[in-house]
Amino acid sequence: MELELKQIRNTLLVRVKGEMDMLVAEKLRKEIDRRLETKQITNLVINLDKVTFIDSSGLGVIIGRYKKISSLNGKMFIVGASPSVRKILMFSGINKLISMYNNEQDIISI
Amino acid sequence: MELELKQIRNTLLVRVKGEMDMLVAEKLRKEIDRRLETKQITNLVINLDKVTFIDSSGLGVIIGRYKKISSLNGKMFIVGASPSVRKILMFSGINKLISMYNNEQDIISI
Amino acid sequence: MKNYVRFEFPSVPENVSFARSCVGAFAAQLDCTLEEIEEIKLVVSEAVSNSIIHGYKNQPHGKVLVMATILDDRIMEIMIEDNGIGIADIKQAMEPSFSSDPSRMGLGFTFMKSFMDELEVVSQPGEGTNIKLKRCFLVKDKEALA
Amino acid sequence: MKNYVRFEFPSVPENVSFARSCVGAFAAQLDCTLEEIEEIKLVVSEAVSNSIIHGYKNQPHGKVLVMATILDDRIMEIMIEDNGIGIADIKQAMEPSFSSDPSRMGLGFTFMKSFMDELEVVSQPGEGTNIKLKRCFLVKDKEALA
Ligand SMILES: Nc1ncnc2c1ncn2[C@@H]1O[C@H](COP(=O)(O)OP(=O)(O)O)[C@@H](O)[C@H]1O
Ligand SMILES: Nc1ncnc2c1ncn2[C@@H]1O[C@H](COP(=O)(O)OP(=O)(O)O)[C@@H](O)[C@H]1O
Numbered sequence: 001m002e003l004e005l006k007q008i009r010n011t012l013l014v015r016v017k018g019e020m021d022m023l024v025a026e027k028l029r030k031e032i033d034r035r036l037e038t039k040q041i042t043n044l045v046i047n048l049d050k051v052t053f054i055d056s057s058g059l060g061v062i063i064g065r066y067k068k069i070s071s072l073n074g075k076m077f078i079v080g081a082s083p084s085v086r087k088i089l090m091f092s093g094i095n096k097l098i099s100m101y102n103n104e105q106d107i108i109s110i
Numbered sequence: 111m112e113l114e115l116k117q118i119r120n121t122l123l124v125r126v127k128g129e130m131d132m133l134v135a136e137k138l139r140k141e142i143d144r145r146l147e148t149k150q151i152t153n154l155v156i157n158l159d160k161v162t163f164i165d166s167s168g169l170g171v172i173i174g175r176y177k178k179i180s181s182l183n184g185k186m187f188i189v190g191a192s193p194s195v196r197k198i199l200m201f202s203g204i205n206k207l208i209s210m211y212n213n214e215q216d217i218i219s220i
Numbered sequence: 221m222k223n224y225v226r227f228e229f230p231s232v233p234e235n236v237s238f239a240r241s242c243v244g245a246f247a248a249q250l251d252c253t254l255e256e257i258e259e260i261k262l263v264v265s266e267a268v269s270n271s272i273i274h275g276y277k278n279q280p281h282g283k284v285l286v287m288a289t290i291l292d293d294r295i296m297e298i299m300i301e302d303n304g305i306g307i308a309d310i311k312q313a314m315e316p317s318f319s320s321d322p323s324r325m326g327l328g329f330t331f332m333k334s335f336m337d338e339l340e341v342v343s344q345p346g347e348g349t350n351i352k353l354k355r356c357f358l359v360k361d362k363e364a365l366a
Numbered sequence: 367m368k369n370y371v372r373f374e375f376p377s378v379p380e381n382v383s384f385a386r387s388c389v390g391a392f393a394a395q396l397d398c399t400l401e402e403i404e405e406i407k408l409v410v411s412e413a414v415s416n417s418i419i420h421g422y423k424n425q426p427h428g429k430v431l432v433m434a435t436i437l438d439d440r441i442m443e444i445m446i447e448d449n450g451i452g453i454a455d456i457k458q459a460m461e462p463s464f465s466s467d468p469s470r471m472g473l474g475f476t477f478m479k480s481f482m483d484e485l486e487v488v489s490q491p492g493e494g495t496n497i498k499l500k501r502c503f504l505v506k507d508k509e510a511l512a
Contacts, residue, residue, distance in 0.1 A: 021237060021265055022273065053240075053261065053262075055262055055269065055331075056266055056269075056324070056325050056328050057269055057324075060323065060324055060325050063325060084255070088262070092325070092327055131379075131382050131383060131411055132379050132415045132418070132419065133380060133383060163386075163411075165412055165415065165477075166412060166415075166471050166473040166474050167415055169473065170470055170471050173471060194401070198408070201477075202471070223376060223380060223381065224375065224376065225373055225375040225381070226373060226375070227371055227388075228372050228373075229369070229372070230370065232369055235371070237391075238371065238388075238391055238392055238395070241391045242373075242387075242391065245384055245387045245388065245391075249380050
């Protein structure tokens with residue numbers, strides 16, 4: 001997994017690349033939480049554009065970050081999930097909690 | 111493996127796609143020999159453009175076809191080997207017996 | 221065609237990806253779609269992760285055994301086995317959203333049930349867990365698909 | 367990191383591609399280049415093909431065992447074993463261009479010797495063959511490569 005984190009004013013943009021399974025879940029959780037706790041962040045955007053695989057360990061990190069940012073009164077967005085990743089997100093019901101967008105522009109423009 | 115065979119006058123053009131190992135060697139040998147034996151073929155061109163892997167079983171089919179067409183006084187050419195396939199061809203010394211070209215046009219124009 | 225592969229490896233997180241790739245590569249011998257292979261990889265990922273996380277409590281010295289069998293061109297059986305702590309209440313464990321670990325989602329068995337045609341769990345506390353999964357693939361009309 | 371995978375499968379040609387993909391996927395845990403993984407896949411392909419073609423004379427009921435071990439981040443050991451006919455004259459078998467089958471090139475052992483750092487062959491007629499391969503990878507300076 002490769003990870004790119006970028007803060008744009010009060011939005012944290014996280015671009016993940018590779019496979020989201022238990023091997024990377026812990027690292028991903030830590031990297032995001034470190035920023036959520038120290039910086040003034042009210043929007044969390046996770047870009048899954050380059051994610052080729054996700055299982056319940058990967059979903060767990062997403063849901064966990066959703067709970068965290070919600071407790072801080074922030075909002076979370078998912079961006080760019082491929083059809084196969086989207087299928088798993090829908091299956092888990094995550095899409096009922098977190099809005100999904102096709103690309104980063106779609107969020108910035110709202 | 112996928113295979114495309116095409117006769118252009120007295121030239122048999124064989125386009126191979128996939129991995130050239132023992133699983134496909136036999137099929138490849140049969141398909142080519144069937145044409146060499148029944149049609150008036152004096153040139154055999156093997157296009158390896160879409161070959162992603164070759165081992166000694168794959169090399170064996172190439173050398174075997176070279177021997178066969180030579181015994182029929184024909185010529186053989188290899189076309190489009192990727193760097194990794196080319197490395198194995200060079201290693202085996204096949205390039206000293208059979209001329210290698212970058213693409214099909216290079217042969218047609220000679 | 222009747223074929224199988226049986227493999228074992230230690231309970232380290234790196235091997236989850238390895239295990240699902242291998243079973244995926246093996247499943248490619250069947251007449252199945254890329255989407256079906258993705259589903260196979262998902263359930264293997266869930267079952268192997270469970271062995272490591274729950275069965276061996278994230279300790280690296282356990283052994284995980286995976287066996288994939290192609291029964292004919294349409295049926296694949298997958299077995300995942302560990303010698304870990306086992307499951308006391310299998311019925312409860314298989315309930316959607318149940319997890320013994322509050323940080324997890326309890327979705328593993330739900331995925332296995334949903335994406336496979338059969339799921340069988342054999343487990344004894346202290347003895348380990350054996351998961352059997354079975355999937356039948358439709359015969360594809362290659363002409364029609366082309 | 368110390369990790370291993372051990373797998374076995376029947377001696378059918380479909381499994382040659384499967385075996386090299388699996389060892390390739392496993393080798394990807396090491397700090398090695400795509401070109402090095404291609405070389406690993408090649409030697410596995412040669413050794414497994416030999417077990418099927420020579421060891422089991424193309425009969426599908428033999429069992430091939432492959433074990434890949436990562437000793438540290440730089441060293442990989444691969445073992446390929448069959449219970450086939452074995453090799454009477456190992457020295458002769460390993461000579462470049464020697465093959466007991468006139469339609470083959472006798473390049474398998476040459477590839478194994480050239481692309482690996484160590485090659486050990488243990489074999490007895492009637493008892494089967496065990497091939498041990500070892501490869502050390504250079505420590506890559508990731509900064510310099512980038
Ligand atoms: N191999 C195993 N060994 C021990 N317990 C297991 C194993 N697999 C599953 N379990 C138990 O079953 C529960 C439900 O599993 P699952 O549906 O995959 O959800 P999750 O992994 O998110 O907890 C786990 O929380 C665990 O208590
Ligand atoms: N696993 C094996 N079982 C029995 N004989 C083997 C085995 N591997 C190699 N050999 C013998 O060693 C010879 C040389 O092997 P190799 O260099 O791979 O060339 P090739 O496979 O083209 O014959 C083979 O022809 C065969 O006689």
